[in-house]
Amino acid sequence: MAITDSEINSIKQRFGIMGNSPMLNHAIKIAMQVAPTDMSVLITGESGSGKESFSKIIHHLSPRKHGQFIAINCGSIPEGTIDSELFGHEKGSFTGAHEARKGYFEVTNGGTIFLDEIGEMPLGTQARLLRVLENGEFIKVGSSKVQKTDVRVVAATNVNLMQKVADGKFREDLYYRLSSVPIFVPPLRERGKDAELLFRKFAGDFAEKYKVKPIVLSEEAKEILLKYRFPGNIRQLKNLVEQISVLSTDEKDINGETMRYYLPKEQNLPALYQDQNSKENISEREILYKVLFDMRKDVNDLKKIVLDGFADPSHAAELIKDRADLFHGVDEEVIPSSETVVLNLKNNEQTVANDDTHEDVQDISHEAEDDSLSIEKKEKELIMRALRKNNNKRKYAARDLGISERTLYRKIKQYELEE
Numbered sequence: 001m002a003i004t005d006s007e008i009n010s011i012k013q014r015f016g017i018m019g020n021s022p023m024l025n026h027a028i029k030i031a032m033q034v035a036p037t038d039m040s041v042l043i044t045g046e047s048g049s050g051k052e053s054f055s056k057i058i059h060h061l062s063p064r065k066h067g068q069f070i071a072i073n074c075g076s077i078p079e080g081t082i083d084s085e086l087f088g089h090e091k092g093s094f095t096g097a098h099e100a101r102k103g104y105f106e107v108t109n110g111g112t113i114f115l116d117e118i119g120e121m122p123l124g125t126q127a128r129l130l131r132v133l134e135n136g137e138f139i140k141v142g143s144s145k146v147q148k149t150d151v152r153v154v155a156a157t158n159v160n161l162m163q164k165v166a167d168g169k170f171r172e173d174l175y176y177r178l179s180s181v182p183i184f185v186p187p188l189r190e191r192g193k194d195a196e197l198l199f200r201k202f203a204g205d206f207a208e209k210y211k212v213k214p215i216v217l218s219e220e221a222k223e224i225l226l227k228y229r230f231p232g233n234i235r236q237l238k239n240l241v242e243q244i245s246v247l248s249t250d251e252k253d254i255n256g257e258t259m260r261y262y263l264p265k266e267q268n269l270p271a272l273y274q275d276q277n278s279k280e281n282i283s284e285r286e287i288l289y290k291v292l293f294d295m296r297k298d299v300n301d302l303k304k305i306v307l308d309g310f311a312d313p314s315h316a317a318e319l320i321k322d323r324a325d326l327f328h329g330v331d332e333e334v335i336p337s338s339e340t341v342v343l344n345l346k347n348n349e350q351t352v353a354n355d356d357t358h359e360d361v362q363d364i365s366h367e368a369e370d371d372s373l374s375i376e377k378k379e380k381e382l383i384m385r386a387l388r389k390n391n392n393k394r395k396y397a398a399r400d401l402g403i404s405e406r407t408l409y410r411k412i413k414q415y416e417l418e419e
Contacts, residue, residue, distance in 0.1 A: 003029050015053050018201050019194035023186040027054065034181045035061035040133060042178045043156040045185030048235035051156040054183055055114040058154055067111030070104050075120035075404025082125050084141050093142020105138050105149045118155040119164055120404050126171045133177050188233045195237060196222055202241035213252045215244055220256030228263055380415045
């Protein structure tokens with residue numbers, strides 16, 4: 001039976017989904033079609049795009065709607081406890097297990113479990129989950145008794161799971177078992193004028209919440225809003241509207257200049273983009289690391305030119321020719337010619353040899369050998385800064401770093417940053 005536009009609009013109203021994007025409507029349509037079945041569903045899309053709303057549509061339109069619905073973020077549960085959380089444990093099965101505990105798969109029997117950030121699930125837990133999906137069976141931690149459960153699993157991810165399969169970090173059999181029906185939730189930047197509709201909706205909500213006049217966008221402000229990429233998607237837009245609603249107490253008519261002021265400055269680095277059809281899953285952190293490596297290479301090449309210049313001026317001149325790209329964009333009059341370099345270095349060779357500058361040259365040599373841009377060192381520094389900024393609250397530190405709490409927990413242990 002075909003699903004009509006009026007039925008899709010009814011679902012939008014019921015679950016608080018706003019927008020008229022064809023891609024969004026298509027995703028809702030698939031969720032409505034698969035809901036009456038018991039098939040596993042894999043929802044993909046960027047962080048903040050609203051994937052959890054689709055899991056609720058599937059549950060409430062299914063025969064399990066009177067059963068329990070539980071949403072679990074796999075990335076926020078530490079690796080050592082996730083098995084206990086999902087499948088339960090027996091008394092004394094590990095340190096701190098003072099009594100037996102039921103897991104989510106036992107508690108939600110007859111209902112639906114939404115596993116968000118499924119890509120962060122440890123491999124051992126993946127094997128246990130596969131058994132539930134295939135046979136409806138699980139074993140509590142510390143037990144040998146097989147228990148039965150009838151739970152529908154809806155999973156979601158903001159990463160390329162096929163790339164994780166290729167990297168050996170996600171089970172291929174589990175991937176195909178989960179993705180019986182895939183649903184792609186489009187990012188906000190691909191939803192056309194939906195951003196404007198959502199802005200108005202959030203503006204009304206916050207005006208009511210804070211007892212203020214709703215903010216209104218000028219035509220110029222609307223154009224700026226629609227051109228912005230919103231890497232944080234709907235979550236970022238909602239935070240933006242709340243910020244403007246609270247801080248713009250004097251002026252509620254937002255013009256282009258005001259909108260530019262509140263929008264985060266777009267950086268030269270590309271926004272996080274994850275192509276579900278690509279084997280490569282590019283992240284902002286990987287791009288940043290590449291930039292750091294390139295910078296390190298350029299700095300070391302410049303150091304080499306200086307060091308070789310004292311030992312062999314003519315060789316230094318050749319290096320300048322080979323690495324002309326280091327001087328790209330610099331006025332040519334500022335860059336000395338190869339002949340000038342040779343002459344100046346020869347004239348200063350004796351002076352440098354008898355000067356304290358020789359010690360500086362040795363220092364430069366040691367610096368060139370020092371891998372001062374070590375990824376681990378920089379990563380540790382970033383983690384420490386994020387923790388200090390958020391008063392050691394890992395949830396918010398992980399959000400600033402763009403990683404899951406479980407990953408941050410592991411990194412803290414790795415770098416021995418625990419207090």
